[in-house]
Amino acid sequence: MYSTAFLDIPPLTHAQGDVTLPGSKSISNRVLLLAALSSGTTTVHDLLDSDDTAVMLDALATLGCAIERTGKTARITGLGGKLPNPSAKLFLGNAGTAMRPLTAALAVLGGDFELGGVARMHERPIGDLVDALLQLGCDVRYKGQTGYPPLHIGLPSLRLDAPIQVRGDVSSQFLTALLMALPLVAERDIEIEVLGELISRPYIEITLKLLAQFGVTVSRPTGPNAWQRFTIPAGAKLQSPGDVYVEADASSASYFIALGAISTAAEGSNGIKIHGVGASSIQGDIRFIEAASHMGAHIESGPNWLHISRKAWPLKAIDLDCNHIPDAAMTLAVMALYADGTTTLRNIASWRVKETDRLSAMATELRKLGATVVEGADFIQVTPPPTVAAWQAASIHTYDDHRIAMCFSLAAFNPARLPVRIEDPKCVAKTFPDYFEALFSVTQSAEEHIPVICIDGPTASGKGTLAAVVAQKLGYHFLDSGSLYRITGLAATRAQIPLDVANEQAIADLLQSLPIHFEGSHIWLGPEDVSELIRTEEAGMNASRVSAFPMVRAALIDLQRRFRALPGLVADGRDMGTVIFPVAPLKVYLTASAACRAERRYKQLISKGISATLPSLRADLEARDARDANRSVAPLRPAQDAKLLDNSELSVDQSVEIVLNWWQSKQLYTSH
Numbered sequence: 001m002y003s004t005a006f007l008d009i010p011p012l013t014h015a016q017g018d019v020t021l022p023g024s025k026s027i028s029n030r031v032l033l034l035a036a037l038s039s040g041t042t043t044v045h046d047l048l049d050s051d052d053t054a055v056m057l058d059a060l061a062t063l064g065c066a067i068e069r070t071g072k073t074a075r076i077t078g079l080g081g082k083l084p085n086p087s088a089k090l091f092l093g094n095a096g097t098a099m100r101p102l103t104a105a106l107a108v109l110g111g112d113f114e115l116g117g118v119a120r121m122h123e124r125p126i127g128d129l130v131d132a133l134l135q136l137g138c139d140v141r142y143k144g145q146t147g148y149p150p151l152h153i154g155l156p157s158l159r160l161d162a163p164i165q166v167r168g169d170v171s172s173q174f175l176t177a178l179l180m181a182l183p184l185v186a187e188r189d190i191e192i193e194v195l196g197e198l199i200s201r202p203y204i205e206i207t208l209k210l211l212a213q214f215g216v217t218v219s220r221p222t223g224p225n226a227w228q229r230f231t232i233p234a235g236a237k238l239q240s241p242g243d244v245y246v247e248a249d250a251s252s253a254s255y256f257i258a259l260g261a262i263s264t265a266a267e268g269s270n271g272i273k274i275h276g277v278g279a280s281s282i283q284g285d286i287r288f289i290e291a292a293s294h295m296g297a298h299i300e301s302g303p304n305w306l307h308i309s310r311k312a313w314p315l316k317a318i319d320l321d322c323n324h325i326p327d328a329a330m331t332l333a334v335m336a337l338y339a340d341g342t343t344t345l346r347n348i349a350s351w352r353v354k355e356t357d358r359l360s361a362m363a364t365e366l367r368k369l370g371a372t373v374v375e376g377a378d379f380i381q382v383t384p385p386p387t388v389a390a391w392q393a394a395s396i397h398t399y400d401d402h403r404i405a406m407c408f409s410l411a412a413f414n415p416a417r418l419p420v421r422i423e424d425p426k427c428v429a430k431t432f433p434d435y436f437e438a439l440f441s442v443t444q445s446a447e448e449h450i451p452v453i454c455i456d457g458p459t460a461s462g463k464g465t466l467a468a469v470v471a472q473k474l475g476y477h478f479l480d481s482g483s484l485y486r487i488t489g490l491a492a493t494r495a496q497i498p499l500d501v502a503n504e505q506a507i508a509d510l511l512q513s514l515p516i517h518f519e520g521s522h523i524w525l526g527p528e529d530v531s532e533l534i535r536t537e538e539a540g541m542n543a544s545r546v547s548a549f550p551m552v553r554a555a556l557i558d559l560q561r562r563f564r565a566l567p568g569l570v571a572d573g574r575d576m577g578t579v580i581f582p583v584a585p586l587k588v589y590l591t592a593s594a595a596c597r598a599e600r601r602y603k604q605l606i607s608k609g610i611s612a613t614l615p616s617l618r619a620d621l622e623a624r625d626a627r628d629a630n631r632s633v634a635p636l637r638p639a640q641d642a643k644l645l646d647n648s649e650l651s652v653d654q655s656v657e658i659v660l661n662w663w664q665s666k667q668l669y670t671s672h
């Protein structure tokens with residue numbers, strides 16, 4: 001996840017490849033419970049790994065259900081509607097999707113149970129469900145405040161003759177809980193009557209479709225009462241379907257569907273394949289694919305995948321009632337930037353009462369990009385920038401709204417090849433913490449558009465420290481090029497190759513097959529973590545020796561350039577600005593006095609428990625400076641266009657601030 005203040009997305013040119021989206025939480029917990037209550041063994045695939053699913057799995061295990069887990073798959077041996085442990089105390093955290101349906105299921109089966117959770121769970125109402133269960137003859141008591149968990153559940157004496165009434169206008173989860181529990185006791189037809197207008201119908205549809213997968217078809221009247229009465233037929237029985245795939249969140253899929261529609265592949269296979277959700281999805285938002293194909297997406301689908309590629313270009317402007325897909329419709333508003341005319345999205349008044357006033361927010365941010373936008377009470381009309389030159393590099397404010405952050409990332413495909421800044425990118429955590437990582441894994445940018453900040457300078461000037469902090473603040477990758485020379489020195493020494501010029505070729509050859517692997521701040525050589533080992537002064541000295549050999553330097557060029565990846569790179573070394581990334585937009589040459597650097601290195605080594613003396617460190621450091629500055633290839637010197645920074649008198653924070661300000665002054669984002 002990017003926890004930076006902003007994320008600059010370079011202009012994107014191509015997209016292709018596979019993305020796997022995280023599973024839907026509502027579906028995961030429903031499927032787990034149904035699998036546990038049914039007869040037979042169910043293999044649940046693509047389960048969401050989250051706090052709430054963990055709580056459900058623990059509760060089911062406590063109730064005596066056999067569960068085997070491997071990664072995102074769980075094999076559940078159903079209890080066939082009977083509880084081997086009819087007495088248990090269940091801790092359900094803050095998971096409403098566990099608390100409500102478990103209450104209903106345990107209440108109709110009966111036993112001696114206590115259900116509670118964290119303090120916040122005990123503030124979330126459950127009275128409407130308990131009232132419905134009491135009508136049924138269940139024994140449910142409040143252990144604390146009336147209307148709220150924790151609850152005690154005893155043995156019921158069920159009365160199934162009269163319709164069970166439940167309120168539908170507060171939460172649809174109470175109805176879902178009853179629908180999943182009542183097949184356990186359906187010796188006769190059981191009727192549920194919803195009081196008040198039923199809200200969140202798409203969620204009830206999910207429940208009904210999952211019940212059907214588990215062999216229970218709930219009947220409903222046709223016409224105006226379709227959502228007021230539900231009948232569980234006599235003899236209904238939950239039966240495992242064998243394998244169940246948990247769908248990915250269909251709204252999250254909309255960004256990648258749009259991506260497939262607006263991009264072309266750089267090479268090889270065309271389009272974007274989304275794993276985890278298909279066209280026959282049980283989620284309402286899947287109907288986004290109809291709108292996307294009207295606009296010009298070519299969409300193929302299988303049981304739990306979608307393949308999207310570009311068909312019409314530019315996209316076709318549409319005029320659409322979006323009431324059925326309010327969340328995913330935001331993605332259409334950004335796709336409209338690539339259309340051949342004005343797109344109108346109607347019946348979206350609900351946008352005004354979501355995470356933020358989405359109608360006004362979308363209009364404001366689309367205008368920043370150069371679009372013409374008409375904002376109505378319940379519609380939005382988007383006309384793309386009239387010419388390529390009319391596009392603007394915008395800093396998108398995200399209003400703590402995950403969907404605004406995700407959909408505006410698609411503006412990075414603009415024909416003007418301008419970057420897009422997404423403010424507060426971590427707001428995507430609400431539904432898709434790794435959204436930007438997933439985006440960057442399937443998109444490409446022209447190499448020259450991927451920003452590189454070079455930080456070169458002599459030993460112990462603080463390059464590594466500065467570069468790592470700048471990279472972290474910008475969400476960029478970090479290349480510690482010195483570590484490559486250090487590893488080379490280490491590998492050559494281990495191979496007993498003396499580090500002299502006569503062995504230059506042998507040392508360079510060694511690099512062809514060296515299994516170097518970076519993982520955060522750790523560096524691996526094959527199976528060995530060498531991060532600490534290469535930090536000694538001796539390793540630095542050996543690095544300095546091998547780095548003077550032209551063949552060694554040449555052998556490392558490509559490896560270093562491969563670090564230039566989305567969304568950007570901060571590279572630290574001696575020749576980052578002069579040789580490796582000569583056209584980098586910002587080059588910093590960092591220095592400090594020799595006395596100052598020796599002092600810093602001394603403190604650094606002592607703090608790691610490595611013994612050292614100041615005079616010998618200073619002598620080593622000056623020897624390395626001399627060797628670095630006087631070697632024939634890539635000698636240490638500032639690039640012509642480098643900015644010089646002497647940090648002898650500066651703290652790390654001050655140096656970071658100066659470099660970030662230099663970087664900012666090169667960015668020209670419109671923020672209003």
Ligand SMILES: Nc1ncnc2c1ncn2[C@@H]1O[C@H](COP(=O)(O)OP(=O)(O)O)[C@@H](O)[C@H]1O
Binds near residue numbers: 461466603647
């Ligand atoms: N501006 C600074 N002021 C004081 N100490 C610094 C500063 N920059 C870095 N240091 C310290 O100096 C030491 C050497 O820094 P390092 O980043 O390893 O240098 P380099 O990568 O240039 O060899 C570290 O202990 C670091 O914390």
Ligand SMILES: Nc1ccn([C@@H]2O[C@H](COP(=O)(O)OP(=O)(O)O)[C@@H](O)[C@H]2O)c(=O)n1
Binds near residue numbers: 482
């Ligand atoms: N881009 C680079 C990076 C390091 N080096 C060499 O590799 C040695 C170790 O690099 P480093 O950055 O880890 O060393 P320090 O600056 O931390 O001492 C340096 O002394 C340089 O001689 C280089 O030649 N070119």
